[in-house]
Amino acid sequence: MRNTAFAVTGLAVAALVLAGCSATSAAGPADGGGDDQLKIVMLLNDQFDPYYLTLVTGAEAKAEELGVDFSWQAPTTLDVASQTQLLQSVAATKPDGIIMSALDADAMIAPMKEVMNSGIPIVTVDADVNDESARLGTVKSDGKVGGQQAAEFVDELLGGQGTVGYVGYIPGIQSVDVRLEGWTEQLEEYPGITNAGDEYAGADVSENVAKTSALLSREPGLNAIFASWTNAAIGAAQGVQQAGRDVAVIGFDAAPDQVDLLERGQIAALMVQKPYDMGGIAVEELVGYVRDGKKPKSETLLDAVVATKENMGDPEVSKYFYTTPDKK
Amino acid sequence: MTATIEADRPSLLLRVTQSRRVQSLTILGLFVVIFLVFAIARPDAFLSQTNIEGIGLSASQVLILGAGVTFLLIAGGLDLSVGAIIVFSAVVAAKIMAAASAGLEGADRMGWPLWGPVLIGALAGIAAGALWGIFNGTVIVRTGIPPFIATLASMTVILGLAQVWTDGLNVSGAPSELQTAFGLGRMFGIIPWPIVIAAIVVAVLWVVLANTRFGLRLYAIGANPESARRAGINVGRYTVGVYALVGALAGLVAVIDVARFTTATVNGYSAVALNVITAVVIGGTSLWGGRGGMGGTVVGSLIPATLTSGFVILGLQPFWQNVAVGIVLLLAVSVDQYRRRKLSAS
Numbered sequence: 001m002r003n004t005a006f007a008v009t010g011l012a013v014a015a016l017v018l019a020g021c022s023a024t025s026a027a028g029p030a031d032g033g034g035d036d037q038l039k040i041v042m043l044l045n046d047q048f049d050p051y052y053l054t055l056v057t058g059a060e061a062k063a064e065e066l067g068v069d070f071s072w073q074a075p076t077t078l079d080v081a082s083q084t085q086l087l088q089s090v091a092a093t094k095p096d097g098i099i100m101s102a103l104d105a106d107a108m109i110a111p112m113k114e115v116m117n118s119g120i121p122i123v124t125v126d127a128d129v130n131d132e133s134a135r136l137g138t139v140k141s142d143g144k145v146g147g148q149q150a151a152e153f154v155d156e157l158l159g160g161q162g163t164v165g166y167v168g169y170i171p172g173i174q175s176v177d178v179r180l181e182g183w184t185e186q187l188e189e190y191p192g193i194t195n196a197g198d199e200y201a202g203a204d205v206s207e208n209v210a211k212t213s214a215l216l217s218r219e220p221g222l223n224a225i226f227a228s229w230t231n232a233a234i235g236a237a238q239g240v241q242q243a244g245r246d247v248a249v250i251g252f253d254a255a256p257d258q259v260d261l262l263e264r265g266q267i268a269a270l271m272v273q274k275p276y277d278m279g280g281i282a283v284e285e286l287v288g289y290v291r292d293g294k295k296p297k298s299e300t301l302l303d304a305v306v307a308t309k310e311n312m313g314d315p316e317v318s319k320y321f322y323t324t325p326d327k328k
Numbered sequence: 329m330t331a332t333i334e335a336d337r338p339s340l341l342l343r344v345t346q347s348r349r350v351q352s353l354t355i356l357g358l359f360v361v362i363f364l365v366f367a368i369a370r371p372d373a374f375l376s377q378t379n380i381e382g383i384g385l386s387a388s389q390v391l392i393l394g395a396g397v398t399f400l401l402i403a404g405g406l407d408l409s410v411g412a413i414i415v416f417s418a419v420v421a422a423k424i425m426a427a428a429s430a431g432l433e434g435a436d437r438m439g440w441p442l443w444g445p446v447l448i449g450a451l452a453g454i455a456a457g458a459l460w461g462i463f464n465g466t467v468i469v470r471t472g473i474p475p476f477i478a479t480l481a482s483m484t485v486i487l488g489l490a491q492v493w494t495d496g497l498n499v500s501g502a503p504s505e506l507q508t509a510f511g512l513g514r515m516f517g518i519i520p521w522p523i524v525i526a527a528i529v530v531a532v533l534w535v536v537l538a539n540t541r542f543g544l545r546l547y548a549i550g551a552n553p554e555s556a557r558r559a560g561i562n563v564g565r566y567t568v569g570v571y572a573l574v575g576a577l578a579g580l581v582a583v584i585d586v587a588r589f590t591t592a593t594v595n596g597y598s599a600v601a602l603n604v605i606t607a608v609v610i611g612g613t614s615l616w617g618g619r620g621g622m623g624g625t626v627v628g629s630l631i632p633a634t635l636t637s638g639f640v641i642l643g644l645q646p647f648w649q650n651v652a653v654g655i656v657l658l659l660a661v662s663v664d665q666y667r668r669r670k671l672s673a674s
Binding site: 046049050197199202203204205206207209210211213214215216217218220230231234235238239241242243245255256257260264 | 370373374376378379381382383385386389496497498500501504507511512520585588589590591593595596597598599600633636637640641643
């Protein structure tokens with residue numbers, strides 16, 4: 001008896017939690033829809049990240065415009081096993097197309113191929129796999145160009161003379177790694193700029209602050225830091241403030257708190273990706289393929305917008321700042 | 329602790345290996361060696377004010393939490409939900425501060441209209457942490473679920489609730505004046521506030537643990553809860569109290585971080601609970617309860633932060649730092665185990 005009561009309570013709680021989850025998202029899991037309507041499902045890596053939310057918003061808007069049914073699913077943990085499981089469950093519902101961001105460029109090839117072979121096309125967004133045949137196409141930011149743009153900005157800011165450093169996520173995430181690659185390569189073009197090297201930290205802001213402080217101690221002549229993702233930028237800005245040094249922080253992405261820091265002058269510039277465009281293009285590609293058999297370009301690359309305090313009021317720039325649910 | 333009650337005197341070697349002080353001194357020696365190596369290699373950078381401050385600031389988080397977790401481990405508890413509590417408390421504090429200060433303009437942005445809400449937000453953040461601590465303690469005492477499982481579950485729940493509440497987004501909008509005055513501020517213009525607060529917390533809790541009946545009873549509970557109960561100690565109430573303390577300290581850390589970053593970061597803090605346990609265990613407090621002390625925790629908290637900064641300054645491959653911390657932890661736990669074996673053999 002008691003066990004039954006527990007089980008029932010557990011189920012009720014689980015149901016409540018699930019209901020709560022879908023209620024918080026404007027684009028909650030699909031509610032069926034007509035059978036003749038095209039159905040596209042997106043696998044989200046992080047249902048909370050402003051970047052991914054903006055991606056969803058873009059995909060949603062395009063889906064509505066094209067009259068297709070769009071929904072998304074998110075794994076509970078961010079690892080290859082959960083993503084594979086989620087992909088298989090979504091594929092089992094026989095959607096007309098899947099949009100996803102691969103958590104691992106190699107490990108996801110096999111499960112994706114299996115889904116492709118079962119006749120469901122996949123377009124990857126943001127993070128691709130190392131095998132073109134495992135997906136129909138990919139739409140992603142050219143992170144490498146983003147890194148190069150950061151280096152170009154720094155060169156201009158420092159008038160071609162100075163010392164710069166890097167703070168970013170621990171290597172292993174392709175979309176972040178290529179930013180570092182672009183940054184490092186582009187810096188070699190500028191003989192007057194010394195690259196003081198790279199520091200890595202995990203997700204914690206305080207860890208990023210610690211690395212930034214140590215970097216500042218090591219390099220008394222540092223002029224600028226490229227911080228390649230949101231929490232790194234927040235941490236680097238804090239580290240520079242704490243040390244009371246005049247070092248320009250160049251961030252990547254445009255989450256609301258980063259935009260705040262840009263406005264307050266603690267961040268000199270943000271390399272803003274275009275996730276809204278990314279989501280829209282992915283939907284367009286899948287619909288074009290399923291309806292008209294139009295095979296999309298294997299790879300569509302989007303560059304970044306350089307936002308500074310001066311140009312951030314310009315709607316052509318600010319439209320790329322990332323969405324939050326209350327603005328949706 | 330109880331090893332001194334004996335029929336025939338234990339050997340000198342046994343007494344030395346069983347002394348907590350010896351382990352604390354070993355760790356202190358290790359810390360001094362690490363510090364000196366970096367200081368000699370790059371005195372200009374490593375001994376600079378910025379760097380020492382940086383180490384202090386990054387250790388302050390672990391120190392504050394470690395002070396509470398030392399109590400908890402001594403009393404035989406464990407809390408994996410610390411990081412989740414920090415996230416939740418940070419959200420509480422940042423939401424209140426942001427909402428109350430959003431409409432303030434110009435002359436209103438000073439004095440009570442600004443600092444009132446900030447103070448309320450800070451106290452609410454700490455209170456939220458304490459409440460989650462009480463929740464943890466009560467669940468553990470009432471159900472008898474092992475702390476490892478109970479706090480693993482509550483961690484998921486607390487973090488989940490914070491994410492539901494915020495849609496998983498960082499909560500920005502805490503007043504920048506708070507960052508200027510406190511997050512980046514210094515006591516008497518010299519010592520950064522977070523370090524001052526860590527020092528106060530550690531000092532107070534050190535005295536409580538070493539010199540009060542409350543502290544003594546925690547050792548008794550951790551060493552043997554059943555005999556503590558028979559001795560008339562209300563074990564349940566003490567246990568809940570210690571979890572509440574850890575929760576409140578997590579709330580304090582959350583408020584400090586909101587003041588430093590003017591934003592509550594919802595992702596992150598996932599490794600905090602384990603980092604703190606690592607620091608406390610390195611400092612010689614036993615994972616099996618009944619043994620430990622605050623001095624060791626202070627040194628244990630400083631070692632990882634010092635390694636981080638030293639490795640960056642020497643320009644070494646950053647992953648070596650993880651290897652180094654892991655080895656230090658392994659050494660510390662082996663020493664503890666060795667002493668336990670010797671103890672039971674005697």
